Amino acid sequence: MRTLRAFTAAGTAALLATAGTATAAPTPPPAPTAQITDAQVDTAVRRLDATVAEMMRRTGVPGVSVAVVHNDKVVYLKGFGLRRVGDPATVSPDTVFQVASVSKPITSTIVAGALKAPGDFDRNVELPGFALGDPWVTDHVSPADLLSHRSGLPDHAGDLLEDLGYDQAYILDHLRLEPLTEFRASYAYTNFGFTAAAEAVARDHGKTWQKLSDDVLFKPAGMTHTSTEFSAFERAADRASIHAKNPDGTWSPRFVRDPDPQAPAGGVSSTARDMARWVRLQLGDGKLDGKQIIPADNLARTHLPAIVSVPVTPTGTSGFYGLGWNVSYDQAGRLRLSHSGGFLLGANTNVTMLPLEQLGIVVLTNGAPVGLPDALALDFFDFAEHGRTTTDWLSLAGSLYAGLEDDVRSPTDYSKPPPGAKAAKKDSAYTGAYDNPYYGKATVTADPDGGGLVLSLGPEPQRYPLTHYDGDVFSFETAGENMAGRTGVTFGDGTLRVEYLDANHLGTFSRP
Secondary structure, three states: OOOHHHHHHHOHHHHOOOOOOOOOOOOOOOOOOOOOOHHHHHHHHHOHHHHHHHHHHHHOOOEEEEEEEEOOEEEEEEEEEEOOOOOOOEOOOOOEEEOHHHHHHHHHHHHHHHOOOHHHHHOOOOOOOOOOOOHHHHHHOOHHHHHOOOOOOOOOOOHHHHHOOOOHHHHHHHHHHOOOOOOOOOOOOOHHHHHHHHHHHHHHOOOOHHHHHHHHHHOOOOOOOOEOOHHHHHHOOOEOOOEEEOOOOOEEOOOOOOOHHHHHHHOOEEOHHHHHHHHHHHHOOOEEOOEEOOOHHHHHHHOOOOEEEEOOOOOOOOEEEOOOOEEEEOOOOOEEEEEEEEEOOOEEEEEEEEHHHOEEEEEEEOEOOOOHHHHHHHHHHHHHHHOOOOOOHHHHHHHHHHHHHHHOOOOOOOOOOOOOOOOOOOHHHOOEEEEEOOOEEEEEEEOOOOOOEEEEEOOOOEEEEOEEEEOOEEEEEOOOOOOOOEEEEEEOOOEEEEHHHOOOOOOEEEOO
16 A cells, blocks of 8 residues: 555656656756756745745645755745744744655665665665565565565555554564565565665674764865754753644644654654755755865766656646655756655645756655645746746645555445344454564453453553454554554454555464
């Protein structure tokens, strides 16, 4: 089952078409003969205040921070709205946001700086405790394969383990149980495959991921408020709380999202000011303020297509994934690099660059994905190129995100029993301990006060009250980053199957 996060993280290109597989990328189109002028960029920048304000009004997103870089200068840097609903503190360019999957191109930048040569991306780097289902693939998988989501792991492999409270070591160890598709020939977005690549490179250097990040990028680039550790985000006095949208359309900071298990894939926190320095480095071929921080050839490798991610978009082009980047070519033939990030619990971000034009934008928000960062970036580049917007990008992105929420939900409506529903057996027929090689232990208990059955999952058991549906089928409301509404639990002969955990046929628990 594709989740909303798959599209959120991949960006608007993936929102506009269904991802698929291919083995080779076509030759990029020739460079356009005319560039976007400085005057066009200036005009697009001047309207950003009004555009951000209007998109915030239409969506209700509480806080936004934006940076624009052009010709190695930060030409726009501003914060809007509130850091936290109910608190008067406002967003500034120095407010720290969780950037979610925009962490990925930051991570590939760090890996590029840690490796000696571009060819090192293609060399197998061992990581103790990490293996894939095929020993040959384990022995040959490279950082390039994992950073481009072409390892054969299924979409978002390991994410549900994180939701249940398992740590990074457990998750990476259990990826070996995931079914594999074609190695280097199929694209499927994975946070923990990506994480494995970064952790392997860090271990090869004898460092933690945070230490490698500091030494290779954050300190040399002067990104003084950027970290890969959730504790650093929590310590920041000027930070933006994440917000979820309520049924009545208002927003509230109901959740906390600790992404430490997948830190290289989604755990970076940063500010618009720091991100602008990183964009300058990207557009400067690894150089910033006259200093070569990341080797140019290594960085350039991250910008190359590595796998087809979108075979054909509505415009007739293809979309690719590089190493931590969405790679595409616009209608003028320009290379476009982008990435989006999203926590369903309350964050949404985007970075988009046109290297030929030396132009890039970063949009950070503290609201769950409703399309604002993608739409603002698309609107900005649309206006810079054409002097007008060619579509209502916010309506388009918003409707696509909203539609994808339905895609994660069960096809069964568990809100009420079906006509002619059968009665359940006695509670004792279902209670007891169950085990699963991937998801670990599950326990079903009966509430002593007559409140029904409770399913407990995870290493520090999360309790889910079960509601009877029909016969041996019950349901519960899912929680966490990958929440999928109400899902089914079906009891069999000494087994229980949890529907939303079973996308890859790993969701059946058995009595010991």
